[in-house]
Amino acid sequence: MDLAGKVAIVTGGGAGIGRAAAIALAGAGAATVVADIDQQAAEAVAAEIVGQGGSALGLVVDVSRSVDVGTMAAAAVDSYGGIDLLYNNAAIQTYGSVTELEEPAWDRLFAVNVKGIYLCSRICIPLMRSRGGGAIVNAASIQGLATQKRVAAYAASKGAVISLTRSMALDYASDGIRVNCICPGSVDTPMLRKNAAAQGDAEAVLAMWGSVHPIGRIAQPAEIARLVVFLMSDDASFITGASYVIDGGLTAAFVQG
Numbered sequence: 001m002d003l004a005g006k007v008a009i010v011t012g013g014g015a016g017i018g019r020a021a022a023i024a025l026a027g028a029g030a031a032t033v034v035a036d037i038d039q040q041a042a043e044a045v046a047a048e049i050v051g052q053g054g055s056a057l058g059l060v061v062d063v064s065r066s067v068d069v070g071t072m073a074a075a076a077v078d079s080y081g082g083i084d085l086l087y088n089n090a091a092i093q094t095y096g097s098v099t100e101l102e103e104p105a106w107d108r109l110f111a112v113n114v115k116g117i118y119l120c121s122r123i124c125i126p127l128m129r130s131r132g133g134g135a136i137v138n139a140a141s142i143q144g145l146a147t148q149k150r151v152a153a154y155a156a157s158k159g160a161v162i163s164l165t166r167s168m169a170l171d172y173a174s175d176g177i178r179v180n181c182i183c184p185g186s187v188d189t190p191m192l193r194k195n196a197a198a199q200g201d202a203e204a205v206l207a208m209w210g211s212v213h214p215i216g217r218i219a220q221p222a223e224i225a226r227l228v229v230f231l232m233s234d235d236a237s238f239i240t241g242a243s244y245v246i247d248g249g250l251t252a253a254f255v256q257g
């Protein structure tokens with residue numbers, strides 16, 4: 001999967017799946033903008049890529065703020081001449097049912113997880129179009145397909161990402177811009193580890209969650225990153241509007257065991 005000469009943006013690229021995807025995209029040859037609300041994390045991942053001989057830029061960006069997103073796109077154009085690839089990965093997770101969640105928490109989650117994709121795509125698509133096309137991958141989740149108790153806002157946001165992916169795929173197919181989303185099961189990232197720690201011994205909880213996946217373990221971020229790189233690459237040239245489940249078999253079963 002050769003991305004030489006391409007320019008990629010990864011939001012939430014400072015940690016977890018975003019970090020792995022930024023490293024993998026750069027490894028495939030793309031000049032990579034690592035955008036994260038955590039400036040230190042973004043700069044550290046960019047430095048790691050440069051240390052491995054790749055080309056990268058770390059930027060502080062809150063994807064829910066149009067001014068930040070505008071600065072991000074301008075920096076990509078200034079440094080690398082344009083944008084070809086966008087991985088809309090940044091998201092937050094907040095537990096709670098509808099009656100438990102306070103309004104600001106609901107609004108913040110949708111501002112990052114859904115509006116963030118709208119803002120980043122809105123600014124990047126015209127730039128992709130001017131270069132003859134591009135590819136976008138949106139981070140959904142199996143929580144957008146089936147869910148658990150007390151994940152109301154996150155599950156709703158990931159359902160929205162799946163629908164938004166279909167809409168964007170239709171709207172920009174004739175511009176040569178492919179849009180797909182991924183629906184991972186549990187992945188070993190800071191987000192998942194924080195959730196596990198809230199329920200007790202993090203390692204034991206992660207092992208228990210892993211055992212629920214038919215493959216018998218949770219995923220490593222690099223396993224998800226390889227799917228992102230594939231969907232960004234010309235190897236996926238006929239794939240658009242698709243939702244890729246990558247969950248170790250979790251949603252294949254009615255009941256585990």
Ligand SMILES: NC(=O)c1ccc[n+]([C@@H]2O[C@H](COP(=O)([O-])OP(=O)(O)OC[C@H]3O[C@@H](n4cnc5c(N)ncnc54)[C@H](O)[C@@H]3O)[C@@H](O)[C@H]2O)c1
Binds near residue numbers: 089141
């Ligand atoms: N980890 C999982 O099990 C899992 C499963 C399914 C889907 N996902 C999805 O994959 C994506 C990455 O998840 P992860 O587990 O790596 O998360 P993570 O929390 O470990 O990392 C997310 C990164 O995004 C950054 N971020 C948060 N808010 C931001 C904002 N407003 N603007 C810019 N950056 C921001 C964080 O600073 C962090 O570096 C998310 O969309 C998540 O919903 C994760």
